[in-house]
Amino acid sequence: MDNNINVNISQEELDKSKDIISKIFNYYKERIVGQVNLQNSLLLALMANGHILLESVPGLAKTTAAKVMTEAVNGKFSRIQCTPDLLPSDIIGTQIFNYSTNSFETKIGPIYANFVLLDEINRSSAKTQSATLEAMQERQITIDNKRYKLPEIFIVIATQNPIEQEGTYTLAEAQLDRFLMKEKIEYPKFDEEIEVLNRIENNAFIKGKPILSLEDLVYLQNITKKVYIDNSIKRYIAQIIEATRYPANYIPKNMADYIELGSSPRGTIAFMECSKALALINGRTFVTPDDVKALRYSILRHRISLNFSAMADNITVEQVIDSIIGAIPTP
Numbered sequence: 001m002d003n004n005i006n007v008n009i010s011q012e013e014l015d016k017s018k019d020i021i022s023k024i025f026n027y028y029k030e031r032i033v034g035q036v037n038l039q040n041s042l043l044l045a046l047m048a049n050g051h052i053l054l055e056s057v058p059g060l061a062k063t064t065a066a067k068v069m070t071e072a073v074n075g076k077f078s079r080i081q082c083t084p085d086l087l088p089s090d091i092i093g094t095q096i097f098n099y100s101t102n103s104f105e106t107k108i109g110p111i112y113a114n115f116v117l118l119d120e121i122n123r124s125s126a127k128t129q130s131a132t133l134e135a136m137q138e139r140q141i142t143i144d145n146k147r148y149k150l151p152e153i154f155i156v157i158a159t160q161n162p163i164e165q166e167g168t169y170t171l172a173e174a175q176l177d178r179f180l181m182k183e184k185i186e187y188p189k190f191d192e193e194i195e196v197l198n199r200i201e202n203n204a205f206i207k208g209k210p211i212l213s214l215e216d217l218v219y220l221q222n223i224t225k226k227v228y229i230d231n232s233i234k235r236y237i238a239q240i241i242e243a244t245r246y247p248a249n250y251i252p253k254n255m256a257d258y259i260e261l262g263s264s265p266r267g268t269i270a271f272m273e274c275s276k277a278l279a280l281i282n283g284r285t286f287v288t289p290d291d292v293k294a295l296r297y298s299i300l301r302h303r304i305s306l307n308f309s310a311m312a313d314n315i316t317v318e319q320v321i322d323s324i325i326g327a328i329p330t331p
Helices: 011-030 036-048 062-072 087-093 126-130 134-139 173-177 189-202 214-225 231-245 265-281 290-294 296-300 308-314 317-327
Strands: 054-057 079-080 091-100 101-110 115-119 139-143 146-149 154-162 180-186 259-261
Touching: 011 036, 011 062, 011 265, 036 054, 036 062, 036 180, 036 214, 036 265, 062 079, 062 115, 062 154, 062 214, 087 091, 087 126, 087 180, 091 139, 101 139, 101 146, 115 139, 126 154, 134 139, 134 189, 173 231, 180 296, 214 265, 231 296, 231 317, 265 296, 265 317, 290 296
Parallel strands: 054 154, 054 180, 079 115, 115 154
Antiparallel strands: 091 101, 139 146
């Protein structure tokens, strides 16, 4: 990395950012036991104003965590339970005939919110899943050929259950790619589960009140964009992405043969935006290679498609990612 790091962030801006991040973390810890990985991933999504896909078995506080983050910044929260009979109009809205005025009126759906939770997204049909594509990418919806801009802060938090696959629909690659990150949520630790029981018994789960505003979150997002990333780090990211597309040029053939499809340029952008956010969370005004490495699974696990041979040989996408990261020289 270059020794002359451009400092685009003043000490005052850095201190205010640290204060906002600290308040969000403390707010989360008061209401959620453990799940630090979920906490960090949600905050990264907030700071980068990107969408996140959460994968876990039911009951691991995904919905609660999403609501807690929304409450912290006084945002509008909307929860959509995805089912096979859910229609696109149930998400984005539709035209309704008003008999009193003898005319059609537009009713905007629950997707018009700051934080939209699509619970069990893989239970909705492909047609319904596609209804969110325009919203996630263009941050707008179209009803009867009229476009409606979504709020400046608009984040989709989708969940899916990896175990129960009966009656589910696989997410299309185009849908997956629009998620900034994909995080796998693990079971709580033994001591954490005991703490959950204690809090429930003592009615100790605190009802949340906003401690920040959406303006504070916008401020944090703007500071995140100013975090310095050296050209050597950009080249490092680009090389990682290139290795997912042409793996035979970087990793052993037996591992490269498992990759069917590599990452799109959205993966490159996601690495940069999330590594900036992670650097700021860690109190730095510049990105390091370790920030990029720490995000490797979250950014790439849903952007690399493995073939049937990988499944047959019990090869996980995380193993392939580790092989790629290990093959790229660290700047």
